[in-house]
Amino acid sequence: MEDDDDDVSQKVVKWMEMLKKGLGHELEARIFDGVQMDHVEKGLIRCKSVVPKHLSDKDGNWHVGAMATLIDAIGAAAIFSSAPQVKASVLLDISYFSTAKIQEEVEIEAKVVRHKGRLLAAVVVINKKGSTEMVALGKLWMTSSNVQHPPTTSKINPSKL
Template sequence: MEDNPVQSSNKWLDDLSKGLGHQLEAITVEGLKIVKALEGFVLCNFVVSNRISDADGNWHVGAMATLIDDVGAAAIYSYGGHIKASIDFNISFFSTAKIQEEVEVEAKGCGGQGKDNISDHRG
């Protein structure tokens, strides 16, 4: 499994969602479910918990950013087992996520140049 970057990145995300890893990340991605993962592409479902909500019951923006960063890192890592890329995050949402609301998080590599950068998305 160590030789397969897609499986390695999935294991890393899955371990985080089960509480293994840094405490902040573990709390932030607790319960994350990987729906689909290919080289350079990760699609996940996530239910917002009260542990990562603000006083008004909205998904805390810091927790949202951490989850998006981790899913994006997994997508980039799946290209070759290391992260050597510039990242451009594009986040779209229609409303504030509340406690117990399910959201979909998708990350994909869009392209790159040079031998150490990502190639075109294949998902």
């Protein structure tokens, strides 16, 4: 069982490294700039980052759109580590509590908290490093994206209209 967890962790780390290199979208590569993974296990990811200047707003705060993209991607990675199938986001809810300035260090934790049928939920928390001051809290629900198609032959009688 532990070998399976190690394999999943390696796949998640590889996927996140690919995003950092820009093999997904340029936006994700920019968002992951400076993100360092501290811990990856089934259903749990811990990262740290320093807010880069290119992800700030006009006031020098970490841009909320950049945080939202990071919360979505790291939450998806935590879910992928728990159930490695292609997933689709069905709900992303983020609450912002404080700001983080350029060059400020933050800690990010994504944890799978619910698995119900084909739905999985993760909570992503961003705190200022070394403090309990929360910057943002994200809740992400995902589901399997492989749609079950009905059989080609049906036992239902066709309409006679």
